[in-house]
Amino acid sequence: MARGGPVGSRWTGRLLDLYAGLVLLYLFLPIFVIVSYSFNKPAGKFNFVWKSFSLDAWRDPFLYPALVDAMKMSLKVAAVSTSVSVVFGSLIALALCRYTWKGAGPINLLLVLPLTTPEVVLGSSLLSLFLQVNAPTGFWTVVIAHIMFSVSYVALTVKARIRGFDWTLEEAAMDLGAPPFRTVLKVTLPLIAPGIAAAGMLSFALSLDDFIITLFNAGNQVTYPLYVYGARRAAFPPQINVLATTILVGSLILLGITVLWQNRTMKEAMTK
Amino acid sequence: MAGIAAGGGRRSPVAPYLLVAPGVLWLLAFYVVPTVTLARTSFGPADAAWYDGYQRAFTVYGVHLGRSFGYALAATLVCVLLGYPLAYAIAFRAGKYKNFLLGLVILPFFTTFLVRTFAWKTILNDGGIVVQVLGTIGMLPEEGRLLNTVWAVIGGLSYNFLPFMILPIYVSLEKIDRKLTEAANDLYCNAGQAFRKVVLPLSMPGVLAGSLLTFIPATGDFINAELLGSPNQKMLGSVIQGQFLQVRDYSLAASLSFVLMVIITIMVLLYARALGTEDLA
Numbered sequence: 086m087a088r089g090g091p092v093g094s095r096w097t098g099r100l101l102d103l104y105a106g107l108v109l110l111y112l113f114l115p116i117f118v119i120v121s122y123s124f125n126k127p128a129g130k131f132n133f134v135w136k137s138f139s140l141d142a143w144r145d146p147f148l149y150p151a152l153v154d155a156m157k158m159s160l161k162v163a164a165v166s167t168s169v170s171v172v173f174g175s176l177i178a179l180a181l182c183r184y185t186w187k188g189a190g191p192i193n194l195l196l197v198l199p200l201t202t203p204e205v206v207l208g209s210s211l212l213s214l215f216l217q218v219n220a221p222t223g224f225w226t227v228v229i230a231h232i233m234f235s236v237s238y239v240a241l242t243v244k245a246r247i248r249g250f251d252w253t254l255e256e257a258a259m260d261l262g263a264p265p266f267r268t269v270l271k272v273t274l275p276l277i278a279p280g281i282a283a284a285g286m287l288s289f290a291l292s293l294d295d296f297i298i299t300l301f302n303a304g305n306q307v308t309y310p311l312y313v314y315g316a317r318r319a320a321f322p323p324q325i326n327v328l329a330t331t332i333l334v335g336s337l338i339l340l341g342i343t344v345l346w347q348n349r350t351m352k353e354a355m356t357k
Numbered sequence: 358m359a360g361i362a363a364g365g366g367r368r369s370p371v372a373p374y375l376l377v378a379p380g381v382l383w384l385l386a387f388y389v390v391p392t393v394t395l396a397r398t399s400f401g402p403a404d405a406a407w408y409d410g411y412q413r414a415f416t417v418y419g420v421h422l423g424r425s426f427g428y429a430l431a432a433t434l435v436c437v438l439l440g441y442p443l444a445y446a447i448a449f450r451a452g453k454y455k456n457f458l459l460g461l462v463i464l465p466f467f468t469t470f471l472v473r474t475f476a477w478k479t480i481l482n483d484g485g486i487v488v489q490v491l492g493t494i495g496m497l498p499e500e501g502r503l504l505n506t507v508w509a510v511i512g513g514l515s516y517n518f519l520p521f522m523i524l525p526i527y528v529s530l531e532k533i534d535r536k537l538t539e540a541a542n543d544l545y546c547n548a549g550q551a552f553r554k555v556v557l558p559l560s561m562p563g564v565l566a567g568s569l570l571t572f573i574p575a576t577g578d579f580i581n582a583e584l585l586g587s588p589n590q591k592m593l594g595s596v597i598q599g600q601f602l603q604v605r606d607y608s609l610a611a612s613l614s615f616v617l618m619v620i621i622t623i624m625v626l627l628y629a630r631a632l633g634t635e636d637l638a
Contacts, residue, residue, distance in 0.1 A: 203576055
């Protein structure tokens with residue numbers, strides 16, 4: 086008998102597992118290509134066809150200054166927009182989870198709307214605003230755009246994490262004579278910190294990866310995705326793959342750390 | 358939700374408004390206001406008829422509009438067919454490996470969207486293994502290749518938005534009380550009936566959410582069409598982008614963008630009503 090879900094005979098179960106395995110393989114196919122082609126020595130300027138194994142790109146990852154500048158620009162945009170959107174989003178999440186008030190419904194709707202709008206529409210609407218007020222597009226307009234779409238993700242992520250928390254702990258701290266500021270610092274923040282960290286990582290990753298909205302509002306600034314987009318015409322060096330692989334490994338490590346940390350805070354919260 | 362009630366659900370007249378103020382003002386200024394300016398831009402300069410942009414949008418670019426929705430619909434279907442069984446296998450058959458497998462589902466998406474799509478260019482390349490294998494078994498499309506065909510574009514769209522389908526379906530399957538399927542078995546349902554009558558209906562909210570999360574970005578996407586397709590597969594997003602950034606025909610571009618948004622909003626509402634899930638938020 087199959088445990089849990091209704092799966093007919095053992096054969097149906099096996100077939101299902103096989104199918105699921107194949108879908109997982111499909112998900113990973115491009116990743117194998119990205120990682121292995123970082124070790125390719127392409128014949129021409131375009132790293133699209135396998136030629137021979139080489140460590141050249143890994144030895145010299147910063148060979149193309151324009152690629153390095155684009156990466157720096159992406160990191161700068163992601164850092165600024167994440168720090169702002171994490172504050173804005175977490176405050177919204179706190180307001181939604183801690184208080185019963187009339188504004189909660191409309192605000193939930195306002196948070197979901199940007200997520201159900203295609204990126205082309207988000208990007209072009211913002212550009213039409215910037216054109217209307219004659220604001221030159223560049224670094225700051227990209228940051229404004231990234232904060233806009235990140236706030237929703239941060240608010241919803243933090244909200245999902247802190248929904249079940251016991252806010253009476255705060256009251257307890259205040260009853261014991263802690264001033265409000267200390268209560269926030271010693272009780273509220275540690276409780277919601279893991280949620281905020283997860284939201285921050287999500288916001289950072291989304292910013293680093295965003296292409297369409299950025300394309301509309303970047304002016305002549307170039308972020309990493311915009312560089313890759315331009316590379317389809319000029320040259321597609323394996324250094325692009327090296328960077329993509331590094332980002333993949335970096336986010337894996339970060340993810341591992343936060344998961345461990347969250348498990349620990351959860352356990353602490355449970356035992357207390 | 359119980360947590361809020363237990364926490365006392367404080368009633369403070371000003372505090373929540375103060376807390377949400379910065380974020381909400383930001384969304385009003387850079388989401389709501391731009392939507393209004395987009396509409397205004399679409400009505401064009403004073404010397405042209407207000408509907409000029411829309412007229413050209415439908416007459417010249419109606420085909421791109423239809424294509425975008427067609428491709429997005431096809432990609433959404435592919436995602437259900439690929440994603441549902443995987444989500445099902447993880448939810449019901451993975452045991453203690455559940456979280457690990459979910460991690461595997463998300464992992465590929467830690468690489469940049471554009472680089473991933475370029476990788477598909479390599480995989481589907483004319484001289485590549487995939488084309489050779491399909492050629493040997495006689496399953497290549499009539500163009501004799503995959504790259505620059507509609508198949509590559511729909512494949513790329515399905516690939517890039519698949520996790521948005523898998524995760525909501527998984528969440529809804531995971532929530533199903535295992536006692537219900539046992540009860541169905543006790544009442545002499547066979548496995549197929551138990552699936553059709555119990556599991557499938559209960560997982561529909563997940564399928565609905567996943568379909569919207571796949572369909573909406575897919576209609577607006579133009580990267581897959583640009584990198585994996587030929588000009589014959591050009592999608593509406595490309596046109597909007599080109600008109601806004603290169604041609605600078607703002608009223609046409611804004612009309613196209615606005616039409617896309619309105620159609621999607623209507624479809625989302627109809628779809629939600631048809632499936633009986635009105636509380637999308």
